[in-house]
Structures are given as structure tokens and as C-alpha cells.
Amino acid sequence: MAPSVVRLRGLTRRFQGPAAPPVLDRIDLGIAPGEFVALLGRSGSGKTTLLRTLAGLDPVTEGEAVLPQRRAVVFQEPRLLPWKKVWHNVALGLAGEARATRDKALEALREVELSHRAEAWPLTLSGGEAQRTGLARALVRQPELLLLDEPFASLDALTRLRMQSLVAELWQAHRPAVLLVTHDVEEALLLADRVLVLANGRLAEDLPVSLPRPRRRAAEGFDMLRVRLLNILGVDEDGHDAAARAA
Amino acid sequence: MSASTAIADRATAAAHHPARSRVSARVRGGRFRRFLVPLLLVVLWQAAAQAGLVSSRLLAPPLDIAAAAWTLTASGELPYHLLVSLQRVVAGLAIAITAGVALGLIAGLSRLGEDAVDATLQMLRALPFLALVPLFILWFGIGETTKIALVALGATFPIYLTLFGGIRGVDPKLLEAGRILGLGRAAQIRHIILPSALPQALVGLRYALGTAWLSLVVGEQINATAGIGFLVMDAREFLRTDIIMVGLLVYALLGLGADQLVRALERRALAWRPSLIREA
Numbered sequence A: 001m002a003p004s005v006v007r008l009r010g011l012t013r014r015f016q017g018p019a020a021p022p023v024l025d026r027i028d029l030g031i032a033p034g035e036f037v038a039l040l041g042r043s044g045s046g047k048t049t050l051l052r053t054l055a056g057l058d059p060v061t062e063g064e065a066v067l068p069q070r071r072a073v074v075f076q077e078p079r080l081l082p083w084k085k086v087w088h089n090v091a092l093g094l095a096g097e098a099r100a101t102r103d104k105a106l107e108a109l110r111e112v113e114l115s116h117r118a119e120a121w122p123l124t125l126s127g128g129e130a131q132r133t134g135l136a137r138a139l140v141r142q143p144e145l146l147l148l149d150e151p152f153a154s155l156d157a158l159t160r161l162r163m164q165s166l167v168a169e170l171w172q173a174h175r176p177a178v179l180l181v182t183h184d185v186e187e188a189l190l191l192a193d194r195v196l197v198l199a200n201g202r203l204a205e206d207l208p209v210s211l212p213r214p215r216r217r218a219a220e221g222f223d224m225l226r227v228r229l230l231n232i233l234g235v236d237e238d239g240h241d242a243a244a245r246a247a
Numbered sequence B: 001m002s003a004s005t006a007i008a009d010r011a012t013a014a015a016h017h018p019a020r021s022r023v024s025a026r027v028r029g030g031r032f033r034r035f036l037v038p039l040l041l042v043v044l045w046q047a048a049a050q051a052g053l054v055s056s057r058l059l060a061p062p063l064d065i066a067a068a069a070w071t072l073t074a075s076g077e078l079p080y081h082l083l084v085s086l087q088r089v090v091a092g093l094a095i096a097i098t099a100g101v102a103l104g105l106i107a108g109l110s111r112l113g114e115d116a117v118d119a120t121l122q123m124l125r126a127l128p129f130l131a132l133v134p135l136f137i138l139w140f141g142i143g144e145t146t147k148i149a150l151v152a153l154g155a156t157f158p159i160y161l162t163l164f165g166g167i168r169g170v171d172p173k174l175l176e177a178g179r180i181l182g183l184g185r186a187a188q189i190r191h192i193i194l195p196s197a198l199p200q201a202l203v204g205l206r207y208a209l210g211t212a213w214l215s216l217v218v219g220e221q222i223n224a225t226a227g228i229g230f231l232v233m234d235a236r237e238f239l240r241t242d243i244i245m246v247g248l249l250v251y252a253l254l255g256l257g258a259d260q261l262v263r264a265l266e267r268r269a270l271a272w273r274p275s276l277i278r279e280a
């Protein structure tokens, strides 16, 4: 196996004192170059906390983390600077001559099919367009590790489907390692090589997905994996909370 | 503004969109209608004066005021005094903007700066600055310096306060996004912190202009030998209520003009804001 771009060893993260249970509890994780990993977990299970550590936004106090140089994040909210035109948001922070960075930004916008909005103000974008701008802003940096924190959660169902296939295409074209945080089991199975489940601060599951690409929900084996992941998440097939029903 | 409220704003903008043309048509019609009542009042005032119901010694009728304005303009007297007043305001405001922006940046961008500057300014602000007039006269005499200092002092606080507040109110999520995009501290200040503080700072500028006129009126009543305030005080000696009214009108128009200037500035600098996008 190729050397990892990400290596976590015994990563522990607490927000309260040492007595309280940690949000992340001795996490070990490696991600290979170009690998697409999905991270599932219930709300509040610590997915964002793990992603922030991988982004280098939070300090590592317990355990160790080896991270690549070039990392990029797409947050759940677009986090665009409203006072900069779309292309300028994409070019922000790029090193190099002004002309060249602008060309790079425009090229990235073309890839996410937003060329026609390059000169628009961010507050005039639709939710999907704003997230695509965020995606362009991340890709233009040619990251070795692309971190996506529920980037489609606030989009309508149709836009979400289009965004999912766009992410799949861009990943095929650029091959960064990806960590996609999501609470949508189908989304994870449609995109990822490997699905992790975070529960009680630990990685409760590390499930390789060997379904052929492009992925289809109707494919053989898809449903089996879906049910299995839902069970691990404590939800039965119809979406009922299994724990609640047992009680 | 946080990203989520921005999205909410956008949603409301979209929701209002179909009604936009109808609303603005009503506003255009309303703009003329709005002047009807004041106009009517002026006509009534003139009629009352001519019927002898209002003493023109106490309150000059509109036509007399218009005549006085014309005479004063034609003689060059009004333009001269206007220029003197304008110079005082411009000089005072220039000082206020320089000081307010400098102090706001120092206090806003560093904790050390905040500790050094903020408490002092908050204490000074608690003092009604016009109460300093006697002290200023002792320090600077009754010349131009006192008048300009008064304008400068009053206008500094709103600029400082809004810039400081705007800088501290920057959305931490945007700063975080900037950090991960590789922006250093200087680039964060330039691309994120200052632009996000600008809307508030411009509101502060508007307030500053308001206090500047107020300080000017007070300052010009201290033994001035020129300026709109002098014109008014001088006219009082001769019971010329028409000239007093001309002076008041000029003050009002200057205030209005300054406000329009800041609004124009806002339209240019804040073109990205949804309300302005909607108007465009």
C-alpha cells in the first residue's frame, strides 16, 4: 500500500476536563493518496472535530497527526467573502502574479460549471452555486487532501445529486485524497472507497466499498452495505431509531 | 454578517423580487407627494403673514426669506461665510477621521492597543463634549483653533467606536476560512477584517457628520467674525429674522448634502450588499 497522506495515531480530543469522556478517543487513521474516504456518524459524534484536526485548524494535544502540506476545506456553509467577486474568492491566497492567479481561478470555475458567475457577488449565488464556488476555491490549490464537511447538507435533493456527481468527476480528474463528512449513508456509498463510522469517540467501523464505478443505487451489494451501515448507526431500514424502539 | 444570515437575506431578496417594480413605482409617485404637505405649510405660512396673523418681526415670511437669500448670495456675503464654515468642518472632520481611524485600528487589531486606547476613549466619550467649550477657549482662545477642535473632538468618537466595533465583529468563520486559504495576518486584515468593518464604519461617518454640524453651530456662536453662525448672530442684533432663517436653511442643506455624500460613498463601497444589489 502506498504511503499515507494522513496518519493519525492515538488522537484524542477533549473539550471539557480530563474526567469527561473525550469527543475523539484514541483515533488511529491512515488515508492513502487519492483515496476517497467517507466519515459517517450521528450528529454530535465528533465528525467536524476530526475534520478540523485534519485541516490543521485545531491543535493536536494528545496523540499525533501527520498531515500533508496542501490541504483544502469546503465547509457546510460556503464561507465566501461577500465583498469579493466570485472569481476573486477563488483566487484568494493563491501565490503568483495577478494575471496568472485570475486565469487559474477562472479555469477552476469552468470545472465546476460556474464560468458565467465569475463576476457575480457571492450573495447573489444560489446555495448550490455557492458550494460549487467553495469547491473551486478548494481545488484551485491542488490539495493533496480535500476535506468536505457535509457540503451538500443544506442543498435541495436535486442539487445535491448534481453536486455528488460533480465531486465524483472532480475527484477522478484531480485525484486528491478526500475525507467527506456526511450523515447520509447513500451519499457515502455513492462516492467513497472506504466508509468510516464514528461513534462514542471511536472509529466503530472501517468498511471498504468495492462496488464498481460509476456507482448506482441499484447495483448488487449496494443495499446490503446500506443496511449494514444503518444498523451500525443504530437506525433500522425504515429510518426508525432502533435503540428507541427496543426501549 | 455571518454566512447564514447572508443566505437568509438572499432568500428575502428573492421573495421580494416579484413585487419590486410595483413598490418602486409607488415610491417614485410618493416622492412628489411627500413634498406636498411641507409646500402647503409654506403657502399657509405666507398667507398668515400677509393677513397679519404672524408678526414678520418674530418670523419672517417665506418670500422675505427667499429675497434675503437672493440678496446675500448676490452680494457675495453668503458664499463667503459659507466657505468659512465649510473650511472649519472640513478641517475638523479631516482631523477626526485621521484620529478616529488610527485609534480604531490600534484598538481593534490588538489587545494591547485596546487596553491602551479603549478605556480612555470610553471615559472621554461619557463627557458631553460641548461641556469642554470653556476649557477649549482657555487653551486655544476664541479663534479658529477652538472651533476646529470642537468639530474634530465630537466627530472622532463615532468613527472610532464604529470602526472598533466593526473590526471586533468580524465573523470568525471567515477568518478561519482565510487562515486555511493561507492568508497571513496582513492579508487577513486587508481582505477580511477591514472590508467587513466598512459598513459599520460608514454608519459612524454619517454620525460623525451629524455631530460635526452640531459642533460647528455651537463653535460659531463663540465670538466668530465669519461663518454662517456669525451671519445668524449678527442678524439677531438687527432683528433680521429673514437672515436668521437663511442661516438655518443653509445649515440644514449642508447637513443633507453631507448625508447624500456618504450615501453615495456607501453605494460605491458596499455594492456587494444584497439591499444595494436589489436596487441596482
Ligand SMILES: Nc1ncnc2c1ncn2[C@@H]1O[C@H](COP(=O)(O)OP(=O)(O)O)[C@@H](O)[C@H]1O
Residues within 6 Å of the ligand: A015, A023, A041, A042, A043, A044, A045, A046, A047, A048, A049, A050
Ligand atoms: N469548540 C468546542 N467547544 C466545546 N465543545 C465542542 C466544541 N466543538 C465541538 N464540541 C462538542 O464536541 C462534540 C462533537 O461536535 P462535532 O464535531 O461538531 O460533531 P458533528 O460534526 O459530528 O455533528 C459535540 O458534543 C460538541 O458539543
Ligand SMILES: [Mg+2]
Residues within 6 Å of the ligand: A047, A048
Ligand atoms: Mg459537524
